[in-house]
Amino acid sequence: MPATCSVVIPTFNAAHVIGHQLGALADQVDTPAFDVVVADNGSTDDLAGAVDQWTDRLDVRVVDASRGRGVSVARNVGIERAQTDRILICDADDVVAPTWVRAFADALDVHHLASGPAETVSLSGPSAGWVPIDQLSTGLYETWGGRTYGLGGNTAMRREVWERVGGYDEGFPAGAEEIDFAWRAWDLGYRFAYVPDALLHYRIRTDLRGVLRQQYNSGRGTATLYAKFRPPEVVPKSALRRAHHELLLLRRFPWRGSGDARRMWLTLMAFEAGKLTEARRLGCPAP
Structure with a gap:
């Protein structure tokens, strides 16, 4: 058939x-x-x-x-x-x-x-x-x-x-x-x-390095998406607000949290790093 x-x-x-x-x-x-x-x-x-x-x-x-x-x-x-x-x-x-x-x-x-x-x-x-x-x-x-x-x-x-x-x-x-x-x-x-x-x-990478790489690439893709389409409803953060945002993320490290909580924080940071790195490469603000 x-x-x-x-x-x-x-x-x-x-x-x-x-x-x-x-x-x-x-x-x-x-x-x-x-x-x-x-x-x-x-x-x-x-x-x-x-x-x-x-x-x-x-x-x-x-x-x-x-x-x-x-x-x-x-x-x-x-x-x-x-x-x-x-x-x-x-x-x-x-x-x-x-x-x-x-x-x-x-x-x-x-x-x-x-x-x-x-x-x-x-x-x-x-x-x-x-x-x-x-x-x-x-x-x-x-x-x-x-x-x-x-x-x-x-x-x-x-x-x-x-x-x-x-x-x-x-x-x-x-x-x-x-x-x-x-x-x-x-x-x-x-x-x-x-x-x-x-x-x-759906299979998420089961090793931390693979998960971080996956999230880093997702951050890169998000920055590329913004650079390509520039949606008007997205207002990029100023340099001062961006720095404040990143400092807040750093302060949220779960010192007293579980190992899984620390891994979750690392994946968030990997996403942010990918987004900022790609935005800088493309010469556009990070969303």
Whole structure:
């Protein structure tokens, strides 16, 4: 039976975890026919061997997405190579719920763009408490001006959206590239629909260094987003207010708090550092 939707998985050196995601896709409930495109962004591990183990249960193939580095490149190549015009995007290190494909396939009958909830505890353990992300989301994420977006690794869209938006910006820092895509889609009149049954089990880095790097990149992406769009409702802090803000953050170090409280403080500081560093590089105020 021909595929009616395509699952795109941008991937880099994920041979050790992608089996969990492919297994979840193989176990989908009441699902329409779909194909899976693993977009390899230049992996040096045995990704092909890990994927080959699932070819008897999934219509899955690996495509070369190494023409540039980054998740946006891999997503764009994966979407280009997908067999259908209905695109479902997830990441190699996460795990989708059994109703994920069906929920998104049904949503795309009505909507052009959709996302669903994310749960962080089951794959992340204690590190789920280190970052300022809801451990179980209950709606779309919101940015400046009430603009909403979905996680890049839990997105469904019709191909025409991707084409009209111009794909994911391959020069955008990882960490907010999906917000950039959502803002450009918003300007064209596309709005995310929220699909409660499209649940994603999201993996936060389980080592502190990885979490800090992730938050630093998110800060860089936030600064880039402001520099690119300059939303009028955002008033950057003056140099004096910025210094006061950073001093307050430093004073909030939880000297008497738990180890998790200190790790949470460090992730906040990593986000601020990324934001300030990228704003300085771009020559614009930090939001």
